Amino acid sequence: MIRISLLGAGRIGVIHALNAKANLNVDLRYIADPREEAARDLAEKVGAKVVDVNAAINADDVDAVIIATSTNTHAELSHAALNAGKAVFCEKPIDLDINSASGVAEHVQQSGLPYFVAFNRRFDPSFAALQRGLSDLGKLEQLVITSRDPSPPPVEYIKVSGGLFRDMTIHDFDMALWLLNEPLRDVHAIGSCQVDPAIGQAGDIDTATITLTTVSGAQCVILNSRRAAYGYDQRVEAFGARGMLQAHNIKPTQLHRFGAEGENSDRLEDFFLQRYAAAYQAEMAAFVQALVTQSPMPVSVQDGVNALKLANAAYASLEQGKPVGF
Amino acid sequence: MIRISLLGAGRIGVIHALNAKANLNVDLRYIADPREEAARDLAEKVGAKVVDVNAAINADDVDAVIIATSTNTHAELSHAALNAGKAVFCEKPIDLDINSASGVAEHVQQSGLPYFVAFNRRFDPSFAALQRGLSDLGKLEQLVITSRDPSPPPVEYIKVSGGLFRDMTIHDFDMALWLLNEPLRDVHAIGSCQVDPAIGQAGDIDTATITLTTVSGAQCVILNSRRAAYGYDQRVEAFGARGMLQAHNIKPTQLHRFGAEGENSDRLEDFFLQRYAAAYQAEMAAFVQALVTQSPMPVSVQDGVNALKLANAAYASLEQGKPVGF
């Protein structure tokens, strides 16, 4: 039985709490959140106790800490949890600053403690099946990752988000590194403001096309947009010597309507909470399973650092208007 | 080179003329149609000569006759062509009357001449692939044939059509007999007027569900309607010990539109001319190929008689309100 404290009772904290609760190997003991009411509501729901953040981290009867707070606190809380000798499940990203993220990675290495970066997409059943299928595909030659949010977040959020590449594409960078599974040679990022000029005024872009090349010559394209009128568009396509693998989108129902206007089916799932419900469950299970069996974490702190490095390289390319080495 | 006369320059005659013309083993020599202008237009298009029906049938320099005239002339023209020693390609049905159709079958047998009943659906690439796939499916256990016209013909046509089962279902009866490939035990037909009361007043039905059982216990359902707002609906589904085969519909394009209202794609193909274009080509090729190689006709006169018998049995069942033996 893994005993866990949860830091953060917001939208994603609720998801992790429910999945932890449903896991028969987890005893979710403590929840901490400065917004006391949120903490209390969630604690009641899952039978946990509300405590302050220090108590949650340092409790003697706790083995692991889930960090689901706002991004700017991830590094500090990671250090605190590691200092307390706890295993860590940290929402992505570790930090928006590469030095800070690397500092956490060093701390993890010194401590020898398990640290899991919650790149949930790796645990999506279709993407996971695609990854397993790569071994039958022959040499991976091209990879296309399509990732479009249904609509942009408020500009206030954009301003503190770290920018498109560190906030949104970071997931796709992790997917690319995971699937390509070989060192990159260079990165080329193209970006523009196609969705909302206010995003541009905030110094960010909302539409991007990023190409990665590997040392063996494989080519990867990431397509990003902050807008998709038809729902949350999340696909992967891999091309190899023996064929192609496609992981398609998911829709709420399998209903098809045929009328004079043709065939119609649902919009895609609204957004990440619906689309990745199974992935969130599976990542919690994977984290707990690794602790129970004392196996290496399926996503390491270094994976979190690498995705952030790639985001930084993409920004360098965008600014210079040309590919940069990686 | 097979030398051919075409009787009938209407909608279906034009199709057969163009497919005959495109076939490198065919010399389409003569066209006959009482509507002289239609005959002349078509003849010009395909480089044939307009003659009267007797000349077309009895020409010395002709090996085969295509009968694409109105149904009530099929039997008489079949006899004439057989008397002239010609091979025959006859549009379905041979006749609406079973005695007359059987008379043609007898004549064919006595003459030893090749006779092809144009059940075009057997030559649809998807249905043909399904039929070939049956050998890998294990014992055929259930079969579902969905066949819905986009909209009902004029009531005037309904009145002389021979009724739904002899006019429209006859195709599905042939498909069922072809795919089930074993003797039937009984037939049960349910029918009603759901589309247009005028069809009922003309003594016919417009919506039907027919179940067939075979001696081995296999079960077949035919679903018919004179209406499908979404286009011409033509599907087959076969279930066997090792799985299921589905032959899906065809759409004019492969365009998929994703918007706030979900995913939309085309209506089905409008009607038989579009949907079965490839089938019409292939049936002509099959007829000519059988003549060239002196092989048995892939659809025999007996197939035409059997489908009509089944239509008659379905009417008996409909009248008696219970299954009838076959």
Added chain:
Amino acid sequence: MIRISLLGAGRIGVIHALNAKANLNVDLRYIADPREEAARDLAEKVGAKVVDVNAAINADDVDAVIIATSTNTHAELSHAALNAGKAVFCEKPIDLDINSASGVAEHVQQSGLPYFVAFNRRFDPSFAALQRGLSDLGKLEQLVITSRDPSPPPVEYIKVSGGLFRDMTIHDFDMALWLLNEPLRDVHAIGSCQVDPAIGQAGDIDTATITLTTVSGAQCVILNSRRAAYGYDQRVEAFGARGMLQAHNIKPTQLHRFGAEGENSDRLEDFFLQRYAAAYQAEMAAFVQALVTQSPMPVSVQDGVNALKLANAAYASLEQGKPVGF
């Protein structure tokens, strides 16, 4: 907060317990099962208390009883729960005997207590969307329900199952009655043993085609088999004046593999636990919601009786070899 006792800690009891537990309006208090270990395991998992069946039914601090025991106990436990003044959630069927089932229905009516028959398929997101979509389809003209289990149960189970129509088709009968939403005129059942002769020796069939007609002339076909090598096949197709609605199957992943052999995607979901996971959740939510809001149950005891009556009529038709009135 609805306080609940669960009777039965088998496969389906576990599902209901987990869904009840996850429902924020439910307090799952007691679990009873003669197999004590099963009861204890489940109780521990969901934080309930193990008691004997009488205590579970008659506990003062309980509002509703979930009956998830073997079929032959449903009626007796229903009466006991009604006598104790509890609302009832009863797994289908109420009983294999129509008199016994009708007796429960009478008891429910006299008591005025809420009684829910767990026809889970009505709560499948795709089937529910299809049902809602019927209002835009115009007059419902034809309906096709395809329902095939992946593989037959042991013959020992077959012998006590009540037969295909009462055990398996009962779900489809409920779906048909729910979707057709008008009185039936007659029922015609065709059945045979295509899958396993041992099923026939046990006096049952394993493959069936049932046609229903309504008073307005609408036609419904139910296709059943105890075998589907490709997974659990559960589909509905509705035809109306304005088009067609299709509820398709569900697959474990959205991965498509393209290779020299063509395009391949997953088998269908294995069986009901996977396929109807969302439906089981939704039916529990619907039951609880009806209790909380004191609304009529979305599936009534009469629905359970009607489906059983239809199963009996289907058996009568099968024996007589012709349609029977309903």
Added chain:
Amino acid sequence: MIRISLLGAGRIGVIHALNAKANLNVDLRYIADPREEAARDLAEKVGAKVVDVNAAINADDVDAVIIATSTNTHAELSHAALNAGKAVFCEKPIDLDINSASGVAEHVQQSGLPYFVAFNRRFDPSFAALQRGLSDLGKLEQLVITSRDPSPPPVEYIKVSGGLFRDMTIHDFDMALWLLNEPLRDVHAIGSCQVDPAIGQAGDIDTATITLTTVSGAQCVILNSRRAAYGYDQRVEAFGARGMLQAHNIKPTQLHRFGAEGENSDRLEDFFLQRYAAAYQAEMAAFVQALVTQSPMPVSVQDGVNALKLANAAYASLEQGKPVGF
């Protein structure tokens, strides 16, 4: 009636001859090919006369010339046909050399004669529907063109092909320019040899990812490979403010096989002759229609020049390892 000479009786010449023959507004009079037997065979099939190339071009009774010879003769024959005052239908590319192609464009402009570059893909029913659909999509933000040949041509062909970008991508460049419909800002090409080292030894690449940006900030990706084990992969995906358009691939049949291994359907169409059969028909019809109605050609000589310029820019980018302006 448009009277036509065809130059070249090879694979693509045969296609154009058959489509011209089937067009009721065309009189295909002359065929020229140095390989006399090929010319004779084709001429016999379509009822044309074999002549030498000069006679074919200069015949008084000819309005238009179809150039379907090897690429290195296109420019010279174009000049000759223009000098003879004929309209021209020229297979792509006009020439591998931009100066030569531009020379043809100048000649066309001076002559005022109709000149059609046969970019067949614009006439594919699905791509054409996608292009028409762009007007409802809002601002076009991203565009993805996937174009993969089933297998590489012989290395001997590669050597004289002009290279991947001028031989294969040229089609995609035309599609991109047509669909983006605004000036480009820059081009970035990534390429490698993933399929066959012999192609690299011949100085070419076999796998490429090309990104284009427009002056408004729209982004386009072209994915190319000389290999697709699953058939000829030809797709377009367009993203705009109001949604997404996808033009999917085409398969030989609509048969779906469901078994223990899941669902299987056909490979994609083999190659361009099958996949673009409808497009070849439609482009011939469009060419003839423009002549008959004296309208501007739907694909102009300038379109041919532009695609070649873009291919050259892609080579410049590939060599310099960075984006180049366009």
